[in-house]
Amino acid sequence: MIQFLPFDTALFGYRVGKLQLHKSVARIESIQEQARNFDLIYVMGKPGLVRMGGWSPISTRVDWVKIIQKTDLETAPENQGDIQLYEQEASGTLSLKDQKQLRELVLTSGQWSRFNQDPLLANHEYEKLYTTWWETIKSQKHRVIVARRNGNLLGFVTFRLMRGRGYVDLFAVKGSEQGKGIGQKLMCRVWEELYALGYPQIGLSTQKANDRAMNFYKNAGFQPVKETLIAHWRPRLKDTPNLIN
Known part of the structure; x- marks a missing residue:
């Protein structure tokens, strides 16, 4: 289900939400119905799920952890x-x-x-x-x-x-x-x-496309633990993907 984000909405001046994909792209009709109330939706999940849903990714976030x-x-x-x-x-x-x-x-x-x-x-x-x-x-x-x-x-x-x-x-x-x-x-x-x-443990996130940062953290002994693909969905611009269940 789409989560309303009051902070982003107030800051940007239009309705913003977040759709976190877990194990599947489920309840398609319900998602599309909710999406009509938003100008921008952050779609986040494992790379396969985001692509399966037909959303165009804007970035890949990489989470890193290091034991000091x-x-x-x-x-x-x-x-x-x-x-x-x-x-x-x-x-x-x-x-x-x-x-x-x-x-x-x-x-x-x-x-x-x-x-x-x-x-x-x-x-x-x-x-x-x-x-x-x-x-x-x-x-x-x-x-x-x-x-x-x-x-x-x-x-x-x-x-x-x-x-x-x-x-x-x-x-x-x-x-x-x-x-x-x-x-x-x-x-x-x-x-x-x-x-x-x-x-003794430290974590952080960066964008996979940022080669300088990726190399810096790798050389500093950080280990990548998770990748999250993120898409920006704009339902009111008829930017609705062909969702697959």
Whole structure:
């Protein structure tokens, strides 16, 4: 059944829902009837199920997990040179310069997002969603680690504790600074923080089409545990697939 998403609806200004496929594409008539009340529906499930239903996928989300070993901490790159790493107080007041640089980094973190990859989302949905992420981070008291050089933000990572492990939500390094080890330093700092708190496991998600991120997590010792195909269904644009039971 289609789940109404009030947050997305309020943010985008039109009705948004989610259809989570489990073992089969069932109750076709009921699904089509419900779909008439939505402008956009996220269809999510195993790749075979989404394709079976006739939806056109927009992205594949890959979930990763890593068990943090003591050896990971021993081999972590040292905080040296002109790069400084430290925890940023998310609830504090940021300077105008920080706000601008942080917004740029937040948008960079989602450049492979399905909201940015879907050409039919032309109402600034991507910018609205990722700009709102920082407010969510503040309200839910996520931890934030930043990398700076001479006071300028070069990268950041946010994480929280959930269900007995750490989870990374946003992770980005400024484009001109990528490939210089800043991302590795940030992630290692997260490992140290989690390990010290007694949380030896960390999880995160990324888009399969993001080759740089996929290679980074693989080389960092993360293991892929699940793939979810995601389609954007627009019933009111007569974007109704030929559903197969």
